[in-house]
Each structure stands twice: as C-alpha cells, then as structure tokens.
Amino acid sequence: MNRFEISSEAIDLEQFRASLVDETCGAFVTFEGWVRNHNDGRAVLRLAYEVYEPLAVKEGLAILEEAMKKFEITQVHAVHRQGELAMSEPAVVVGVASAHRDAAFKACRYVIDEVKARLPIWKKEYYADGDTEWVNCQHSVHAVKDNSTATKQTGNKQT
Amino acid sequence: MKLQIHWFAAFREATGHSKESVGSEAATVSELFEEMKTRHPALASARGAKVAINDELADWNSTLKDGDKILFFPPVAGG
Numbered sequence: 001m002n003r004f005e006i007s008s009e010a011i012d013l014e015q016f017r018a019s020l021v022d023e024t025c026g027a028f029v030t031f032e033g034w035v036r037n038h039n040d041g042r043a044v045l046r047l048a049y050e051v052y053e054p055l056a057v058k059e060g061l062a063i064l065e066e067a068m069k070k071f072e073i074t075q076v077h078a079v080h081r082q083g084e085l086a087m088s089e090p091a092v093v094v095g096v097a098s099a100h101r102d103a104a105f106k107a108c109r110y111v112i113d114e115v116k117a118r119l120p121i122w123k124k125e126y127y128a129d130g131d132t133e134w135v136n137c138q139h140s141v142h143a144v145k146d147n148s149t150a151t152k153q154t155g156n157k158q159t
Numbered sequence: 160m161k162l163q164i165h166w167f168a169a170f171r172e173a174t175g176h177s178k179e180s181v182g183s184e185a186a187t188v189s190e191l192f193e194e195m196k197t198r199h200p201a202l203a204s205a206r207g208a209k210v211a212i213n214d215e216l217a218d219w220n221s222t223l224k225d226g227d228k229i230l231f232f233p234p235v236a237g238g
Contacts, residue, residue, distance in 0.1 A: 033238040049237075050168050052230065054214050070223060092238045112238060120211075120230075121237035122168035134169040134208070138232045 003077045004060035006053050009088050011079050022098045029100035029108040035085050035090040039135065043128035049091065051082040052120040065113040067089055071107040073098040078111055080121060101114045160184070160225035164195070170208075171234040173201035188212070189219040191229065207234040 003019070013032075020028060035047050064076050075097040085091055094111045098104040123135045174195075181198075185191035188210050196202045196216045210217050211230040223229070 002162070052167060052232070055211055055216070055230070058214070059216070109216055116238040117235070119235060119237045120167065120209075120232050122233065123236040134172075134233065135236045 001075050002061065002064035004064055005030065005077075005079045006051050006056055006060075006082055007067045007079050008081070008083050011093050013090070013093065016077065016079065016093055016095060020077055020095045022074050022097050024099060025074050025097040026099055027104040028095065028097045029095075029101070029104040031092075031094045031108050031112045032090045033112070035087050035089050035091055037087055037139070039125055042125075042131075044125050045128055046084060046126045047091065048088060048123070048124045048126070049080070049082045049127060050122045051080070053082070056080070056119045056121060059119050060115065063111055063118065066114070067107045067111050069094070070110065071098070072100070072103040073107045076107060076111060078115060080115065082121075160223065160227075160234065162191070162223060163228045164185065164191075165228065167225045167230070170202065170205070170231050173205075174199040183223070184194055185223060187219065188217060188221050188229065192219075192231065195231075199202075201230060205233065209235070 018073055060078060064078065067073065067076050073096050076095070078092070078094045080092045092112070092115065094108050096104040096108045098107070124132055125135055126132050161180060161182055163178060163180050166174045166176055171177050183191055183194055185194055192208070209232040210219060211232070212221055213228050
C-alpha cells in the first residue's frame with residue numbers, strides 16, 4: 001500500500017509510524033527532512049514551502065508506485081509540508097516497511113531523492129540578515145523534463 | 160488563441176502575477192516562454208524551468224491550443 005500527502009499541519013510522527021505497521025514486515029526505515037538553521041553559510045531563521053498540490057500529489061504517488069515496483073517492499077508512505085515551518089520541524093517524512101531491511105533502505109533513499117527532484121515544491125529561506133531567497137535544488141538540472149535549452153545552472157545550493 | 164498562464168514561487172515574484180490571461184500565437188511552449196521573457200524582463204535569467212499543460216508535466220516542444228492552462232515552474236526544491 002502507498003500513500004502520499006501534502007500537509008499544512010505539523011506531521012504526527014507517531015500516527016505516521018502506526019500507519020505503516022504490518023505483521024508481514026521485519027524492517028521499517030524512515031527519513032525525516034528537518035528545517036536546518038543554516039544553508040550555504042547563511043543563518044536561516046525559518047522556511048516556507050510553496051506547493052502546487054494537484055501535481056505534487058499526482059507525481060508523489062507516481063514515485064511511490066515506482067518504488068513499489070523497483071524494490072521488494074510492502075508499504076511506503078510520504079508526507080510533505082506546505083506553508084511556514086519552524087526550526088527543526090520535519091518538512092518531509094518518508095516511511096518504508098518491508099520483509100527485509102535492504103529493500104527498505106534502498107526504497108527510502110529512492111523516494112526522498114525523487115521527491116526532492118521532481119515535485120512542484122519550492123522552498124523560501126528567511127535569513128537572519130533580513131534577506132530571503134528561493135532555494136534551487138541541486139537535482140533539478142537532471143530532472144526528466146527540464147528545459148533542455150536552459151538547464152545549465154550555476155551556484156546551486158545543497159538542500 | 161487565449162491561454163491562462165500560472166506562475167509559481169520565484170517566477171510569481173519576477174512577473175508580479177500568480178496567473179494571467181494572454182493572447183498568443185506561439186507554436187510551442189518554448190516559444191511562449193520566450194514571449195513571456197519579453198513581457199517580463201525579470202524572467203530573462205530563468206534557468207532550469209519546467210512546464211505543465213493542464214496539470215500534466217509537458218515537453219518544451221509541446222504544441223498549444225486555445226484555452227490551455229500553462230504552468231511555469233522554476234527549479235524545484237522539496238525536502
């Protein structure tokens with residue numbers, strides 16, 4: 001089973017974990033992406049995520065379906081936040097349950113990498129010096145449907 | 160033909176619009192984006208954009224038809 005959600009509310013991690021419990025599974029791997037207090041040498045005070053939800057949900061579900069096909073896993077869920085987030089809050093959570101650990105680790109890595117590269121989600125950082133900036137994901141340059149005439153990026157940031 | 164263009168994140172701030180109706184005879188999405196760079200000079204430095212037509216991710220060579228909803232996405236940064 002797979003489920004993908006965009007949430008405007010704080011992610012309930014206990015509930016998220018409980019939704020993945022499965023007696024046929026011996027392994028459970030999660031990834032949480034947290035709001036970090038610095039990026040590219042600048043002090044970050046807070047973040048806001050803008051999401052185009054209709055396409056984000058469609059593409060998110062497609063990624064989870066790909067993970068189910070590629071790896072021997074039983075359950076995979078992911079939730080991504082939108083709106084303003086406080087320091088250290090989870091911005092994204094991926095959870096994978098499977099019979100054995102190897103597939104769960106690999107699938108979890110696959111899902112978070114694809115989510116960061118493909119979903120129509122944008123992150124705005126608010127810095128301590130009063131400046132703000134939309135952050136460019138380093139993976140966007142090789143995403144499948146980039147504008148092939150305009151994909152060379154400079155100064156991309158590790159996100 | 161008449162098109163509805165939606166701008167997101169950095170593109171919304173560069174154009175000053177979240178959406179706008181435009182008349183265009185652009186043959187492809189790529190041509191339309193070039194037209195928009197003329198209309199909104201702040202888009203000139205746009206790199207790594209993606210496009211969706213009527214909520215489906217699309218190729219830059221896709222053709223347009225009257226009434227299409229065109230979504231221009233700046234480089235994404237989820238997670």
